[in-house]
Amino acid sequence: MNDNLTVLKYGGSSVATIDKIKEVAKYLKYRSDKNGKLVIVVSAMGATTDSLLANIHEITKNPDDEHVATLLSTGEQQTISYLAMALKDLGIKAKPLTGFQAGIKTTKENMKSSIASIDKEKLEALLEKNDVLVVAGFQGINDDQEITTLGRGGSDTTATALAATLDCPCEIYTDVSGIFVTDPRMYTDAKKLDMISYEEMMEMAFLGANVIETRSINIAMNYNIPLYIAKTLSKEKGTWIVSDENLLEKHIATGITLDDEVIQVNIKYGAYDPALTKSIFSLLEKNNISIDMISQTESAEDNYYTFTAKLEDKRRLTKTILTLKKDYPEIEVKLKEDFVKVSVIGAGMMDTPGVISRIFQTVIENDIRIHQISTTGISISCLVKQSEGETATRLLYEEFALEKE
């Protein structure tokens, strides 16, 4: 681990105005004096992307991905220029770098692209000559030298990938002050975590916590890079996301999440038919529909598959089912949208017997019915009625999270 280097990332609302950029520069001056070399990753200034998108809308309904990526990437390029100027004004030698200048190579597609490689030697040479590198997040260049933009959470991915390449910690500054046991908008007393393991954070992100995308956590985990989430320009301590072995004790419940963007699919068919089973899951895969909480039920006459999918995939899911029904007209399919998924996440639960039982008791005692349940090594998820989701989350928070005190 490189102790003389830190990657820090600031999102669009943190650099929304010239004044905010100047404030961030002042903090970075302090960090540069204290911590040595810095690599800063920034997004486009708050409203920039929206105004560029509005202009596109005036031109065409069906823009080309490359044209859009070329346009949107100017947003971050403006932020790196302004931040470098503000740093220079404070006496710091800062170098602005677009995605291609930072040597961020991506896969071919122009939008929702993925980072393929980063030019480590180039960055190290630039770090020799400068105090701070200011890198445009969310963008890169493909093998055809076309400008590309990354998928969701793109700038976080840029930051963690840079930290992984340079083997140093990565600090993500955002609107929220860290990772909470449960959503603080819902449960205002929710506790903030000082530390959480990569695995737990992955589960939490996957199960509905929106602070950081799984892609970034995955990179940090693979390269064992400490990831810090905190509020921009706040003195409040944030949350470190680190490897399991750095955690002093494993909690049963590190997090309780509520995901209300789920759809439950129930497929009823007759006698067991391996060809049908294969068809269902290969069609879902082919149509790029992620599924979760699969359960299978067999009875004398009928067999059932039940699983959940993301609400945003509903259109593709419906099409997939229509295709399936052409080949298997006898099957019955039900889609239910009035469920939400409540999950308890904690690396300690696999060593603690009876967690499922405690979940059932807590929920059922309060007249809430669990319609489906599934488990992974470090999480247990339950489907409950939408109207009962918040209550179930609170009950589970009180049952598990508060016992840690």
Place this chain on the structure above:
Amino acid sequence: MNDNLTVLKYGGSSVATIDKIKEVAKYLKYRSDKNGKLVIVVSAMGATTDSLLANIHEITKNPDDEHVATLLSTGEQQTISYLAMALKDLGIKAKPLTGFQAGIKTTKENMKSSIASIDKEKLEALLEKNDVLVVAGFQGINDDQEITTLGRGGSDTTATALAATLDCPCEIYTDVSGIFVTDPRMYTDAKKLDMISYEEMMEMAFLGANVIETRSINIAMNYNIPLYIAKTLSKEKGTWIVSDENLLEKHIATGITLDDEVIQVNIKYGAYDPALTKSIFSLLEKNNISIDMISQTESAEDNYYTFTAKLEDKRRLTKTILTLKKDYPEIEVKLKEDFVKVSVIGAGMMDTPGVISRIFQTVIENDIRIHQISTTGISISCLVKQSEGETATRLLYEEFALEKE
């Protein structure tokens, strides 16, 4: 000459709004259908650069050139994206290219940089796969992969350099409808030229016509690329700038220009002193001061050098004279700012005796005094009192330009 290819350039006011960009795209669709492949060079949308500069002003008084170039280059990058989208919406396969993507290498300096080379093979390969390339003007990349911006008239230079590289004509669309014999703002009846030679246009640009910079004309002349100047989206015919041999007849006066940004310098010294002469002109060169209209006068006791310089160089000129006076305290220097330079330009004047005499007669008959006169092969310039400049220009226009009818 490549007949199936044209470079067209649109400046900032031609692409000032999304609506204007869409109108330009419609015209380019027509040209693409009619003329084959096109390379379009665009500037930043009208007000973009000003708003970026205003933001810089909020951050620092002393920005770094590289930071400024990185910022300003986003302006053209946005225009190429929008224009490519608008072209695609009309069914044209258009590829947006930033300076570095177009392979435009420049010299090292980040601002006021010069084009060093253009990647011809890359552009030809891209032209195979696309109908139209849309290239960001005014920008390039240096050997350190830093973004650079070109000097004055930068986008015109990009366009002519691309045409020179690809060996095809270059059309510059702008606010004015072509090259006029004399400034149409001053002399509203001024005739527009159908054709003018590179050499004459160079003289006119050098002597005060602001339509196009000498840099672009120079490139076109060196590579023998026809250059066309016309008004954006107008049906009015513009002016072709071509080689001398393409002109059917050489006019005595192709143009009459008025330059009111001149300063006259008069140096009086004693006996002839070669060391002093060397000092004067080497100091001027070292301080990057262009001079014009040099004349030398010798008398029994005293010797004089008289020349003109640009008003914008006044500060540096004054400093240079102070340096000179340290070594030669005996010299007397006068700076006069109340003169203007009126010039008659025409490739035909070297074959026509008596042009100087006609100039003197025309001007003197109207009680205007010529304070200094100088000639090149294709131009004659006179210094007259500022208050008499417009009258002298009109008189000379009537004497020479109207006889061509």
